[in-house]
Amino acid sequence: MLIRRARPDEAAEICDVLRRSIAELCGADHHDDPAILRRWLANKTPKIVEGWIAHPDNFVLVAVEEETVLAVGIVRHDGEITCNYVSPDARFRGVSKAMLAQLEAIAQDHGNDVCHLISTETAHRLYLSAGYEDCGVPQGKFGTTSSFPMLKRLTGESHTS
Template sequence: MGGFRSGDGVSASGAKVAIRDAVPEDAAAACHVLRESISQLCIADHGNDPVILNAWLANKTPEIVAGWTRQEGNSLLVAVEGDAVLAVGAVTDAGEIRLNYVAPDARFRGVSRALLRALEARAAERGNRRCTLTSTETAHRFYQSAGYIDDGAPTRKFGTAGGYPMSKDIGAEP
């Protein structure tokens, strides 16, 4: 993984949010962000059903997240402000965005959008002309506002609500 850095996000204090490759030492904080974001921000998807929520969170452990930092063909990025992890995202070398979760207290600060741009940039670096993802109900409008279009019938991937296959042309040269 390269030393990708971005200063696209701005915190409430005006400090820059850096986006960088995650390292195994980020795993506990990144895991906390994932679990809090899903639990608190994705209620439209899991409906506070403990069975659905527990299944969704089952692979969100520090050990598994640490493994994602070393997974071949996968880029795990974090948005950080100082030492605090504010958001976690992942994109495969094939351009599939697998994660884009923000800490509840960092929502609506531009962090998710900056992370999404970084994920798209990483996909473009890998030679992709298009990014794909499956959006939650919660994030569907966010992705539409970022230029993603629905690309298939909704699935039952996320809890009680549909998962939305989406794509966006990012224009990278092969």
């Protein structure tokens, strides 16, 4: 597996990973409610993903095996992780943890002492196990019952991206 910058020509495949991850793996969040899924998936289109890749404040990464996208992650220059989704085909293989470590390294390389994110119910344990702490009242994103504001203080030496 290799984690690298996403390319605009991968937007459709990235979009497929995002949509499948949400629909198939985030049942604890959307409870198979069509209205919640519709709202959550509304901005997961190839054109919007291309915009995320092109946006100068974003670092959009993909985890790939050969040329198959296994996961996508996004960290902003300010240390906010806005995306960390894994394909159902790659779940429980350490891909999300590896992606998270790379997103944190990029944030730290850009002068951030903290990473912050809003976790789904599904990913909450992953982030807790990676050293994140809850830092606010759970919210409801896209109509879900809980989304957890979290942060992690970054320590150690910086990495090269």
